[in-house]
Amino acid sequence: MEKAYLTPKEIVTATIETGIKKVKTKPLNQFILGILAGAFIAFASEGSNMAAFNLFAKPETYGLGKALAGVVFATGLMLVIIAGGELFTGNTLITIGVLEKKIKLKDMLSNWFFVYLGNFVGALFIAYMMNMSGLFNSGDNMLGGITLKIAAYKTHLTFSQAFYLGIMCNWLVCIAVWMSYGAKDIIGKCFAIFFPISLFITSGFEHSIANMYYIPAGILAKSNASWVEASGLTAEKLAHLNWNTFITKNLVPVTIGNIVGGAILVAGVYWFTYYKNSENA
Numbered sequence: 276m277e278k279a280y281l282t283p284k285e286i287v288t289a290t291i292e293t294g295i296k297k298v299k300t301k302p303l304n305q306f307i308l309g310i311l312a313g314a315f316i317a318f319a320s321e322g323s324n325m326a327a328f329n330l331f332a333k334p335e336t337y338g339l340g341k342a343l344a345g346v347v348f349a350t351g352l353m354l355v356i357i358a359g360g361e362l363f364t365g366n367t368l369i370t371i372g373v374l375e376k377k378i379k380l381k382d383m384l385s386n387w388f389f390v391y392l393g394n395f396v397g398a399l400f401i402a403y404m405m406n407m408s409g410l411f412n413s414g415d416n417m418l419g420g421i422t423l424k425i426a427a428y429k430t431h432l433t434f435s436q437a438f439y440l441g442i443m444c445n446w447l448v449c450i451a452v453w454m455s456y457g458a459k460d461i462i463g464k465c466f467a468i469f470f471p472i473s474l475f476i477t478s479g480f481e482h483s484i485a486n487m488y489y490i491p492a493g494i495l496a497k498s499n500a501s502w503v504e505a506s507g508l509t510a511e512k513l514a515h516l517n518w519n520t521f522i523t524k525n526l527v528p529v530t531i532g533n534i535v536g537g538a539i540l541v542a543g544v545y546w547f548t549y550y551k552n553s554e555n556a
Contacts, residue, residue: 281457284549287371289456290542294372297361298382302389305361309393312360316394317401317488319351321410323476328421329414345473351485352448352468356455363391364445364484365452367537371546391530398487406495411502419502426493427512429486430520434528437481441532442540444480447471449537453545483530490521 281289300308323344324331330340355362366386372378405411411419432440454467475482493516496502503513 279459279463281459283457283545284553286453286457287545287549290368290453291372291375291377293456294366294369294378294383297366297369298372298378298386300361300386302385305386305389306393308359308361309363309390310397310400311358311393312355312362312390313394313397313399313484313487314401315354315358315360315397316351316362316482316484317398318354319348320398320485320488321401321405321492322350323347324422324425325410325413325418328418331421331424332417341477341479342473345476348476348485349469349472352451352472353465356452356464356468357461361386361390361393362484363387363394364448364482364533364537366390367445367534368449368452368542370538371542374543374546375550394484395487398484399491402488402492402495405492406499411496411499416501416505419496419499420505420507422489423493423496423502423506423508423513423516426490426496427506427508427516429481429490430516430524431512432481432525432528434524437525437528438532438535440479440481441483441529442536443478443532444475444482444529445533445536446540447475447480447536448482448533449541453541481525481529481532483526483533486521486525486529490516490525494518494521 297305326347327340327344330336330343352362352365354360355365369378369383369386373380373383411422413419429437448471451468451471454471455464458464458467497513497516508516
């Protein structure tokens with residue numbers, strides 16, 4: 276009877292083969308699939324906030340809110356993997372093909388560029404539509420207020436905090452993608468994705484693509500006085516929440532951390548263990 280999963284070493288081979296297919300995809304298609312993935316992750320972000328905003332509002336229920344958000348957020352990567360999409364953070368696993376000399380470095384970097392750009396467009400589109408939809412009025416404007424507070428928190432992280440939170444995030448995200456490659460049916464892929472993703476959200480780690488929704492949504496929400504009032508943020512914190520701090524205080528260090536978490540701690544480690552340093556290599 277054929278087993279319903281791949282062994283870790285077999286996942287290495289599957290990941291290399293998947294990476295080869297990804298870099299051979301036309302750049303325009305990489306960009307379009309990146310838009311879809313960015314939108315899927317943004318949907319997961321706004322949905323998790325909607326589910327948990329009232330729990331986030333109170334210190335004594337904050338942890339429960341994170342756990343609930345994690346349950347909802349896991350849907351995002353399921354959509355990417357099963358429905359089809361290209362996600363920058365997961366594509367850091369292409370590194371394993373570069374290490375095995377099956378993929379050129381320039382081709383991987385090109386893929387990262389077009390997918391990252393597409394992810395940003397998709398996430399920003401959802402952030403814009405959420406602001407225009409009126410949904411941030413939910414809970415007597417509290418959803419809008421929490422959206423602002425989350426964005427402000429993320430832009431107040433130090434570079435090193437954002438970097439390390441980014442490493443831990445994509446370590447788990449890429450483990451989720453890795454295990455999904457090892458599952459041979461949709462149910463198996465869903466379970467492989469659900470637990471690591473819910474863990475990263477519950478833990479409070481930083482995902483560069485999710486933050487392409489969280490922070491722009493907060494920046495756009497600053498224009499609504501009711502949401503600003505519900506946030507309880509000081510004028511100083513509101514002023515600090517802008518496009519410059521989004522990029523410099525969060526997106527850059529988190530992206531670098533995400534690359535380290537996926538390319539080194541998952542792709543690099545498993546390549547070395549199962550290929551480079553394997554007795555059967």
